[in-house]
Amino acid sequence: MEIIKVQQKRKSTKLRTIFLGYLAIFCIGTIALALFLVLIFYVLMSNGALLPANYAEKQVLEAKTILEAGKPLQPDFKQTLYNYALFTSDGSLMEGDLTEKQAKAAWNLTQHSDTTYQFPYNYVRVPHHNKITVMRYSIAAQFEPPILRQYMPNAELSFFAVFCITFLVGVALLASSFGRKLGRKMSGLQQAAQQIQAQDLDFSIKLSGVTEIDQLLHSMDRMKETLKASLQKQWDLEKSRREQISALAHDVKTPLTIVRGNVDLLSETEQSEEQKEYTAYIAESTRQMDQYIKTLIEITKAETAVNLQAETIDTEYYLTKVKDQVLALTAAKKISVVFDVYNLPDTLYADPVLLERAIMNVTSNAVDQASEHSEIRLIVETVKHSIRFTVIDEGPGFSSEALKQAAEQFYMGDSSRRLNGHYGMGLYITKSIVNLHGGTLHIANSTQTGGGQVSIEIPISRIST
Known part of the structure; x- marks a missing residue:
């Protein structure tokens, strides 16, 4: 763990410190943003680009003085910050820049008072020469350029909106930055967890520089070493x-073998009926013991990791060998075999010994389940980028339980199968071999015969790694 010793010299930072750092940046940024907008606000106001909140009220007072002096009101709509409507004494609209609806509302609001307020406007009523002028304005800072006033009538609200938008963008950016940084710091923790889960324990813990995460990493490192020692001990014991x-x-x-040979010799000698019966018992027991030993050796082979010795195989030549093996296996029960071959590739990349073993395991199961003089079908075909070997028999088929568990180790389904020398290893070994080739094993019942249908499907070419 030399890497850990080197990294331990680095000064680690607490997660709280990192969080407080981001919080400080957030607070300073918010205050700086507010001060910057206030500064911009006052600079614009000092240059006349932003009119003060009482500017419209001053214009209304000046207009009121003009009207009370008996002079006509001639507003410059580009520079005037108020709107008005001129009425007759009975309330008929004569002119103005308020719409008819707005003018009617202004007239009704000023019937009982010359000045009134209804959010967000103030209203002023000025009688003169049997006419009445009602002016509407708002107490708010406004931009001096008419184009800005048109789209942003309230400068203060506009600045507030800019502040809110910038504030939210800043929050999102800081949260994203904090998340990415925390993710980078925790990547070593995630990587260590994945490697431990995969039982790949030959790796060095990489510290993150964050105290809390490094404490977890140190604990995981100790756990990894303990687990490695325990697994190694277990692997050694299993081996x-x-x-x-x-x-x-x-x-x-x-x-x-010696016992079996002597039994064979003994059976050729003259014996009484009772001696022949005992000799037959010994021969049968010897045969069973031989089968048990073969099964025991098969189990130990299945539990031992197998290295895939894959090579490029001539498909046609290889299938000829497989057919010969299948015919030899089915001859004892006088089972006929139908071979169907479709669209085969010229070559196949696989382990010839293991693949043959898998095919023969499936075929052997089919032969055991099929009755004499029945038929077994072996279909070999190309499916997309894979080659599929399918064996179909005319036996009773798989039960619903067997369809789920047939490929599990030691699964036999029917206990009577043990008497036939089956120990639930055939399909288990087949599935292991298929997995080594990067393929899949499909177990089903044939819709045509009702018997079992087992398919081995493996890639045709080398799997890129």
Whole structure:
């Protein structure tokens, strides 16, 4: 763990410190934004580009003085910050820049008072020469350019909107930055968890520089080392157990062969009926023991990791060998075999020994389930970028339970299968071989025969890694 020792010299930072740093940036940025907008506000006001809140009220007072002096009102609509409507004494609209609806509302509001307010406007009523002028204005800072007043009639609200938008953008950017930084800091933790989950324990913990995360990483490192030691011990024990079982099984075969040979010789001698019966018992028991030992050796092979020795195979030549094996296997029960081949590739990338073993396991199961003089169909075809070997029999088919568990280790379904030398290893071994090739094993019942239908599907070419 030399990498850890080097990294431990780096000064780590607490997560609280990182969070407070981002919070400080957020607060300083918010205050700076507010001060900047206030500064812009006063600069614009000092240059006359922004008119003060009482500017419209001053214009209304000047207009009121003009009207009370008996002079006509001649507003410059580009510079005037108020709107007006001129009425007759009975309330008929004569002129103005208020709409008819707005003018009627202004007239009704000023019937009982010469000045009134209804959000967001102030109203002033000025009688003169049997006419009445009602002016409407708002107490708010406004931009001096008419185009800006048209789209942003309230400068203060406009500045507030800019502040809110900038504030939200800043919050989003800071949150995103904090999330990315925290994600980078936790990447080592995530990587360590994934490698431990995959039981890949030959790696070094990379510290993040954050105290809390590094504490977790140190704990995971200790857990990794403990788990590695425990798994290594378990793997060594399993390996030793498999080697001992395999060695014992092979050792037992020698005296068993001697017993079987002597039984065969004994059966050729003159014996009484009782002696023949006992000799037959010994021969049958010897056969069963031989089958048990073969099964035990098969189990130890299945539990041992198999290395895939894949190579480029001539497909037609390889299938010829497989057909010969299948015909030899089915001959004993006088089962006919139908071979269907469709659109085969010229070559196939696979382990020829393991693939043949998988195909023969499936075929052997089909033969065991099929009755004498029945038919087994072997279909070989190309499916997209894979080659599929399908074996269909005319037996009773798989039960609903077997369809789910047939490929599990030691699953036999019917207990009577043990009497036939089955120990639930055939499809389990087949599935392991198919997985090594990066393929899939499909178990189903044929819709045509009602019997079992097992398909082995593996990629035609080498899988890129």
